Every structure is written in C-alpha cells, then in structure tokens.
Amino acid sequence: MSSLTRLLFSELFNGPRTIDGPSIDYLDVEKLKLIAKKYHRKHRGRSMYIRECDAGSCNGCELEIHAVNGPIYDLERFGIRFASSPRHVDVLLVTGPVSSNMTEALQRTYAAIPSPKWVLAMGDCAINGGCFNSNYAVLGGVHHILPVDLTIIGCPPTPIKLLSSLLTLLKVMS
Amino acid sequence: MPDLKDYFSRTHAVPEHKPWSRFQLDEHGWNDMIHQLAVSDWTLLGLWAYGNEVYAAFRDVTIAVVSFECRERRFKSLTEVRPAAARLERTIRDLFGLIPEGIADFRPWLDHGRWSQSQPLSNVHCGIPTGSIDYHFLSTDGQNLHQIPVGPVHAGVIESGHFRFTCSGETIVRLEERFGYKHRGIEGLIVGKNLIEASKIIGRISGDSTVAYAIAFARAVEAATCTEVPPRAHWIRALMSELERISNHIFDFGAICNDVAFSFMLSKCMTIREQILQTNNICFGHRLLMDKIIPGGVTIDLTSEGVRVLSDLIKELRKQICKLADIYDNMPILQNRTIGTGIVKSALAHRFGAGGVVGRSSSQSCDARKNPGYPPYDDLNFDVPVHLEGDVNSRILQRIEEIQVSIGLIEQILKLIPDGSLFNQTKKCDGEGMALIESFRGEILLWIRLSKTGHVLRCHPRDPSWFQWPLLESAIEGNIVADFPVCNKSFNCSYSGVDL
Ligand code: SF4
Numbered sequence: 001m002s003s004l005t006r007l008l009f010s011e012l013f014n015g016p017r018t019i020d021g022p023s024i025d026y027l028d029v030e031k032l033k034l035i036a037k038k039y040h041r042k043h044r045g046r047s048m049y050i051r052e053c054d055a056g057s058c059n060g061c062e063l064e065i066h067a068v069n070g071p072i073y074d075l076e077r078f079g080i081r082f083a084s085s086p087r088h089v090d091v092l093l094v095t096g097p098v099s100s101n102m103t104e105a106l107q108r109t110y111a112a113i114p115s116p117k118w119v120l121a122m123g124d125c126a127i128n129g130g131c132f133n134s135n136y137a138v139l140g141g142v143h144h145i146l147p148v149d150l151t152i153i154g155c156p157p158t159p160i161k162l163l164s165s166l167l168t169l170l171k172v173m174s
Numbered sequence: 175m176p177d178l179k180d181y182f183s184r185t186h187a188v189p190e191h192k193p194w195s196r197f198q199l200d201e202h203g204w205n206d207m208i209h210q211l212a213v214s215d216w217t218l219l220g221l222w223a224y225g226n227e228v229y230a231a232f233r234d235v236t237i238a239v240v241s242f243e244c245r246e247r248r249f250k251s252l253t254e255v256r257p258a259a260a261r262l263e264r265t266i267r268d269l270f271g272l273i274p275e276g277i278a279d280f281r282p283w284l285d286h287g288r289w290s291q292s293q294p295l296s297n298v299h300c301g302i303p304t305g306s307i308d309y310h311f312l313s314t315d316g317q318n319l320h321q322i323p324v325g326p327v328h329a330g331v332i333e334s335g336h337f338r339f340t341c342s343g344e345t346i347v348r349l350e351e352r353f354g355y356k357h358r359g360i361e362g363l364i365v366g367k368n369l370i371e372a373s374k375i376i377g378r379i380s381g382d383s384t385v386a387y388a389i390a391f392a393r394a395v396e397a398a399t400c401t402e403v404p405p406r407a408h409w410i411r412a413l414m415s416e417l418e419r420i421s422n423h424i425f426d427f428g429a430i431c432n433d434v435a436f437s438f439m440l441s442k443c444m445t446i447r448e449q450i451l452q453t454n455n456i457c458f459g460h461r462l463l464m465d466k467i468i469p470g471g472v473t474i475d476l477t478s479e480g481v482r483v484l485s486d487l488i489k490e491l492r493k494q495i496c497k498l499a500d501i502y503d504n505m506p507i508l509q510n511r512t513i514g515t516g517i518v519k520s521a522l523a524h525r526f527g528a529g530g531v532v533g534r535s536s537s538q539s540c541d542a543r544k545n546p547g548y549p550p551y552d553d554l555n556f557d558v559p560v561h562l563e564g565d566v567n568s569r570i571l572q573r574i575e576e577i578q579v580s581i582g583l584i585e586q587i588l589k590l591i592p593d594g595s596l597f598n599q600t601k602k603c604d605g606e607g608m609a610l611i612e613s614f615r616g617e618i619l620l621w622i623r624l625s626k627t628g629h630v631l632r633c634h635p636r637d638p639s640w641f642q643w644p645l646l647e648s649a650i651e652g653n654i655v656a657d658f659p660v661c662n663k664s665f666n667c668s669y670s671g672v673d674l
Contacts, residue, residue, distance in 0.1 A: 003500040007442070017445055052331045056356045058670050060381025060462055065331050066425070067451070070444030084329035099673075100288040101355045102334055105326045131375050136290045137359035156381065158461065 018074045022164040024171055028150060032172040046174045047079035048166070049089040050120075051113065055106050056138060057096030060156040061123040065093070067159040068166075080166055086112040091169065094146070097125040097132040098139040110146055118169060121148045122162065124155045175214050178238045181207075188241075191606040192397040196229075196239040204242040204250060211255040217527035217540075219610070220619040221252065221262040222634040223270040225297045229634075231608070231619060237546060239608065239621075247298075248273040258526040258641050261672075269361065271296040282307055284354040284673065294362050314340040314348050322655065326355045333669035337658075344654045349647045356673035364633050369395060369469045369600065372630045376620075377464050379635055380671040385411075385418040386613030387635065388467035390620035393548065394633075395469035398607030398624050399600045406594040407471035408549040413484075413587045414454075414463045414472075416580040419614040420491065421450040423531075423573040423580075426666050430570055431502070433660040434511040439498065446494055453487045456480070471597030481588055488584050495581070499574045512567040516649040516661035520564060523645060530616025532642045532665055535572040536564035542612040554586050564649075569664040576614075602628040615639060615668060637671030 052065060068075045069082065083089050086109045098106065110119070121142040124130035129140030142148050152165045185197040199207065219231035228249045229241045242249060251274035252259040263274035264283035271293035285292060285304055292301035311321075319340050326334040336352040360379060364372050376391040377384045389411050396403055428443025451461040457480035458466055466474050476484075502508060518528075523536035533540060541558040543551040559575035561568035604626045611618045616638030623631040646665050650658060 002504060003497050004504070007497060007501065008438075053327055054332070054334045054356070056358050056670075056673075057333070058378040058381040058384075059333055059668070060378070060384070060464070062331055062333065063382060063462065067444070067448060069331070070448060071441045072445060072448045082331055086327075096356070097358060099356055099358055100290070101284075101286045101357055102326065103288065105334065105355065109327050131371075131378060132358045132360075132363065135359040135363050136294045137357050137362075155378075155464070156462070 017071055018077070019072055021078060021167060022160050024168040025164055028165065028168045029172055032150060032169065046170070047081070048091060048170045048173060049081050049083045050091045050093050050166075051083060051086045051089040051109065052093045052095070053106055053109050055094055055096040055102040055126070055142070056099035056132070057123065057125060061095035061125075064156045064159050064162060065095075065122075068163050073159045073163055075163065075166070078167060078170065080170060086110075087114065089113055090116075090173070091118045091120060092146070093120045093122055094126050094142045095122045097129040098142055098144060100137050100139065103139065103145055106142075107145060118149045118173070119146050120150050120152060120165070120169070122152045123157060124153065127151045127153065130155060176210075177236070178216055178232055178234045179236050181210060182238055182240070188606070190398075190604070191239060191608075192400070194237040194239060194608060196241055196606065199240050199242045201242070204240075207240065208250055208252060208255055211252065218252070218256040218258050219527065219617075220621065220634070220636040221259050221266070222621065222636070223266045223272055223295075224623065224632045224634075226270075226272060228266065228272060229621065231621070237608075237610070244272055247271065248275050250275050251277040253277050253279075256525075258644065261640060261644070262636075269293065269295045271298070271301070281309060284357045286354055294359065309352065311338045311350050311352075312348070316342065316347065318342060319347060335669045339655060339658070341655060344656070346650050346653055346655060346658070349650045349658075351643055351647060353643075353669060353673055356670050358670075358674065360674045361632075361634060364630050367630050369628060369630075372633065373468050374465060376633070376635060377467075379674065380637060380668040381462060381464075382422050383418065383613040383615060383618070383668070383671070384462055384464045385414045385467065386611050386618055387620075388465075389415060390609045390611040390618045390635065391622070391633075392467055392469045393609035393611065394607040394620045394622040395600060395624065396607070397609060398605035398622055399469075399603055399628075400605075401470055401598055401600045403471055404595045404598055405550070405592045407596050409587055409591040410472045410474075410476055410596070411467055412550050412554075413476065413584060413591075414458065414466060415613075416583050416587070417450060417454060418463060420577050420580045420584075421447050421454075422614040422666075423577045424450075424495075426663065427498070427570060427573050427577075430512070430566065430660055430663045431508060433663050434508060436505070436508055439501070442494075442498060446491065449487060449490070453483055456483055468597075470600045471595075473597070475596055476591070484584065485588055488581055488588070492578075492581055495574065495577055502570065502574070509567060511657070511660065512570060512664075513565060515566045515657050516646075516653055516664060518564040518645050518649045520562070522648055523564065526641045526645055528616070528638075528641045528645055529612075530614070530638050530642065531569055531572050531576065532645060532667075533616060534558065535561040535568040537562045540617070542610045542617040546610055548609075548611070550587070553590070554583055556583055566660055566664040600628070602626070613638060615666070615671075616642065635674070637668050639667035639672050642667045643672065
C-alpha cells in the first residue's frame with residue numbers, strides 16, 4: 001500500500017482533528033447589535049464571506065488567519081469563507097497599522113464591497129497602530145479611514161480569538 | 175585577486191565596530207573599490223546609509239564593512255558591478271536623499287509620493303512631500319503582448335505588493351515587481367528607542383521570522399556593547415529559531431503543493447504546523463515566539479516539562495515528515511508541475527548573493543549558521559543540504575531536507591543544553607555592531623549604532639528577500655501565468671521585510 005493510501009485510511013478512521021468552536025463573545029454581541037440595526041439585512045443566510053486586506057502588517061496576523069482556515073480550526077464548517085474578490089464579500093478584515101502607501105488600495109477595496117458591509121480590525125496594529133504608531137508612513141489604525149465595527153485584540157490574535165470574533169459577528173448578522 | 179582582508183589592510187579601520195572591521199573610505203577609495211568589485215568575487219551583504227554616509231558590507235572568507243562619507247550627497251553606484259544593489263540604492267535615495275550616481279533606474283522605490291515628508295531620514299532637511307508619482311513600468315516591445323497587473327491586494331490572504339506581467343498568450347515575457355506598499359518607516363521609528371522597545375519593533379518586521387530578527391538584533395547589540403551572553407540563552411535561542419524554521423518550511427511545503435492543486439498536503443502540513451505552534455505556546459508562552467529574545471539573553475526558560483513536550487513533538491515530526499516526503503516523491507502528477515518550473519540559474523543566484531532556500535537550491539552553499547557561524551551552532555553537528563537544479567522541485571526538496579536537519583539540531587539541543595542563567599545586563603556604552611543570522615529565508619544582516627545612553631542611533635535590518643525577489647523576476651520568464659503562484663510560493667519571500 002502506498003504511503004498516501006495508508007495516510008488517507010488512517011485519516012478516515014482516526015476521526016477529524018478539528019477542535020470544537022469557541023463560544024461567542026457576548027460583550028461584542030451587545031456592541032454589534034447597536035450597529036446591526038443600522039445595517040440590518042432582511043434576506044441573509046447564515047453564511048459570511050470575508051475579504052482580507054493587509055495594510056502594512058508584519059504577516060504575523062496573516063499566519064493566524066491561515067491557521068483558522070486550516071484543518072484544526074476549520075472556519076468553513078461555520079459557513080465563513082475567505083473570498084478572492086471584494087465584490088463577493090460581507091466583511092473586510094484589515095490587518096496592519098495602515099501604511100500611507102496602502103491607504104488608497106484599502107479604500108478602494110472597501111468601496112468595492114457591496115453594502116451592507118462590516119469592517120474588522122485585526123491585531124493591535126490595525127486597532128491603534130500598535131508599536132508602529134506616529135510616523136511619516138503610517139496612519140496608525142484602520143479607524144482613521146474606515147468605520148470599524150469590531151476589533152480583535154492581540155499581537156497576533158490567537159486563532160481561537162479570531163474565530164470567536166468571526167462567530168460573534170456572524171451571529172449578529174444573521 | 176586580493177581577498178577582502180588584504181585589500182583593505184592599508185585602510186583606516188574604525189575601532190568601535192564589532193565583530194568585523196569597518197573601513198572608512200574616501201571618494202577615491204570608494205571608486206577604487208568599485209573597480210576591484212568588478213574583478214573580484216566578494217558577495218554584497220548589504221548597503222545602507224546613516225546621515226550622509228553610505229555603508230556597504232561584503233563577504234569572501236571574512237566579512238568587511240566599508241563606509242564612505244558623501245560630502246556632496248552623492249556616491250558612485252554599485253549597480254554596474256553588483257546588480258543586487260539597485261533596490262537598496264533606490265531605497266537610500268528615497269529615505270536619505272543621497273544620490274547614487276550612474277544608477278540606470280531612477281524611479282523611486284519605497285516612496286510612492288504618499289508620505290507626509292520626502293527623504294524622511296535625511297539629516298539636512300525635512301523634505302516636503304514628493305507629491306504624486308507617475309511610476310512607469312519597464313516597456314517590452316513585441317507583437318501581441320499584453321499586460322496583467324496584479325496587486326497590491328491579491329486574491330488570497332497574502333501580503334501586499336504589485337506584480338506587472340507582460341505576457342505573450344499564456345507565457346510570461348517579463349515580470350516586474352513593485353513594492354513599498356507596506357512601508358511602515360521602521361528605520362525611522364526605531365531611532366531613539368531603548369533596547370527593549372527596539373527589539374519589540376525589530377521582532378515585528380516580518381512576523382514569520384520574528385525569532386531570527388530578534389536574535390540578529392540581540393547579537394548586534396551584544397557585539398556593539400561587548401556583552402557576554404550566558405550559554406543557556408544561546409541554546410534556547412537556537413531552539414526557538416529551529417522551531418520557527420520547521421514551522422515555516424512545513425507550511426511552505428504544504429502551500430506549494432496546494433498551489434498545484436494537491437490540497438491534501440496542505441491540510442497535513444497545517445496540522446503539523448499547528449502542533450508546533452501549540453507546543454511553542456506551552457513551552458514559551460507565545461505561538462510565534464515573539465518578544466522572547468532580548469539583548470543580553472532570553473526572557474523565558476525551558477522547563478523540564480518543556481523538554482518532554484518538545485521531545486515528543488520531535489519524535490512525531492520525524493515520522494510525519496518522512497511520510498509526507500515519501501508521498502511527494504511518489505506523486506508524478508505533482509512533480510510534473512514542479513520539475514523544470516521557475517528555474518533560478520545558479521550563476522544569477524551567485525551574482526545576487528542569494529542565500530536561504532532559494533540560493534541553496536541553486537547550488538549556493540552559504541548558511542550563516544556555518545559561516546560566519548554563531549553559538550551554539552559551533553557545538554552542534556549538522557550538514558547544510560544543497561541542490562543544483564534551482565527549480566520549484568529542488569526548492570521543495572531543499573525545504574524537506576532542511577526540516578530534517580532542524581529536527582536533528584533540536585534533538586541535539588534538547589540533549590546537550592547547558593544549565594545556567596538566562597540573561598546578562600547589556601552594558602550602557604556606545605558602539606557599532608553587526609550580526610548575520612540565518613532565518614528560514616536566508617541570512618538576515620542587522621547593523622546597529624548605539625548611543626552612550628544605550629539608545630538606538632541607527633539600525634538597519636536587511637532581509638534576505640532583498641536578494642531573492644529579483645531572482646523571481648528572472649525565474650518566471652518563459653513560464654506560464656498559471657505557474658506564477660507556485661513559483662512565488664516556492665520562493666516565499668517577505669514583503670514586509672523589504673518594505674520595512
Ligand atoms: S498586530 Fe502584531 S502580528 Fe499583527 S500585524 Fe501587527 S505586529 Fe504583526
């Protein structure tokens with residue numbers, strides 16, 4: 001038997017490696033509900049599409065985004081997916097302190113998302129610039145150019161924290 | 175052909191530069207050196223500026239740093255003899271306003287005309303903003319050519335950067351990269367910071383190599399201040415650095431396979447990577463090991479429980495990697511896409527002084543852990559694998575073999591790690607230091623100048639990707655557009671590392 005077949009069999013019989021999803025954050029739910037009224041969408045299912053935009057991150061946050069997409073946290077089982085085109089998504093997930101050179105690209109990405117849309121600032125950088133604040137080349141946080149609906153603290157936020165925030169948002173949205 | 179040491183033996187060496195000598199050149203000396211470079215085999219390790227001085231680092235059997243004070247605010251460009259210098263020189267001009275004379279490419283590099291001031295690090299004037307910049311991509315003549323602009327926002331969860339393809343049908347005729355989108359002004363930000371603040375920033379230049387950057391910063395500071403680090407700290411650093419190397423290589427291996435539509439491998443690799451990151455968290459309290467290494471030592475010890483967890487992990491890893499390597503070896507449909515794709519010519523890799531996986535898979539054998547070497551690697555037994563073909567396949571094999579080497583290293587470290595303290599206070603004194611550290615991408619060079627009070631006057635981190643990105647432009651020529659993602663992933667260069 002080839003090693004691939006053997007591995008596939010062991011995967012089949014060992015059951016999934018995916019861990020249980022985290023509980024949602026009720027503080028965030030309350031916060032989001034206030035905004036949700038503004039955007040409430042009548043016809044929406046229980047799925048959520050996300051476009052990620054790197055506005056000057058150190059790629060640490062991206063690594064953890066990859067992790068939630070991986071088999072252990074398995075984001076897609078909750079109906080949440082990262083999409084390629086901003087035109088297909090509900091949520092813009094921004095990482096990084098927003099470098100001046102990325103502002104236009106970020107604004108255009110936001111503009112390309114159909115309303116109603118949500119903006120998530122992931123990581124300390126995106127929230128307030130983190131250790132890259134106040135500089136000729138950074139704006140110091142997403143809130144300077146886009147309305148932020150939810151922030152995810154951490155440097156980088158753990159995959160569980162990220163997952164929990166996304167689930168919270170999904171709950172409020174649907 | 176004189177070697178570096180002979181050539182500079184009659185030049186004035188600055189005493190406070192450690193551990194390698196820095197030679198001060200005048201204009202004549204600088205121009206002479208460029209003539210010498212044309213006929214010698216010295217590798218360019220880095221090129222940066224400080225005030226109105228330009229610094230360059232070279233290597234043959236030893237390492238030497240040279241500096242040249244450009245009174246007229248211009249210096250003769252190295253690009254004719256070392257093409258790898260081009261982007262570094264354009265960066266120097268954007269940040270410091272020093273003009274490289276004779277450079278063929280006058281376009282700005284990091285400055286996109288959006289900063290609140292131009293030449294932000296210049297010591298003469300705070301420039302008014304450059305204003306909007308019309309960036310002309312290089313033209314390509316020929317019939318039926320079309321351009322494909324990609325980025326800065328890409329289709330996947332990737333960092334930001336722009337690629338401009340010129341294609342004839344499906345075939346790529348030319349690729350041109352444009353970066354700088356992620357410029358955070360790190361070199362400016364770090365000036366005046368104390369060592370702890372600075373090492374926090376340095377650890378966030380490129381999150382995937384945070385350990386390697388932190389070690390580079392720590393070692394440069396320790397060299398500048400002549401601080402002895404306790405042996406145990408060295409070993410813990412090496413342990414973290416090898417864990418980082420394995421977790422990144424394994425992810426890349428999976429992602430390359432995923433880019434040729436074999437997603438099973440990515441799932442397996444992500445599972446393994448997650449195991450490593452969780453073990454990192456258990457042993458050291460951070461998944462990516464950020465902020466655990468500071469000048470003078472490390473902030474966290476390895477407990478006996480940690481040794482046990484790590485030994486289990488390593489045993490498991492060894493088994494898993496063999497299995498995955500075996501699968502890759504026995505999948506002709508995978509190799510059909512990877513063999514012969516994206517070839518980096520070894521002559522070019524040599525000319526650009528590319529290290530890391532990209533260099534070593536094109537027959538360059540440089541590895542900073544061996545040469546110049548740093549503790550504890552001198553006490554460890556390991557080989558540096560090298561491949562000759564320079565295609566995607568050899569970069570995959572290179573990664574797999576490097577994972578195996580790192581596993582061997584961790585086994586040795588866990589067995590041999592000495593007891594003792596973790597931290598020695600660094601002395602407060604001025605000085606200049608440099609370090610060359612092997613990250614999973616290749617050699618990171620970090621140069622630092624400290625003030626008497628122990629604050630940073632100038633720090634220049636040079637990511638290995640500076641010398642690897644240009645090779646991607648050449649490797650992709652003649653390949654089809656659909657092979658770009660897999661080529662790019664097989665390089666896995668850092669965007670944030672070169673944008674700074
Ligand atoms: S929050 Fe931390 S991990 Fe995320 S981009 Fe910023 S520095 Fe990197």
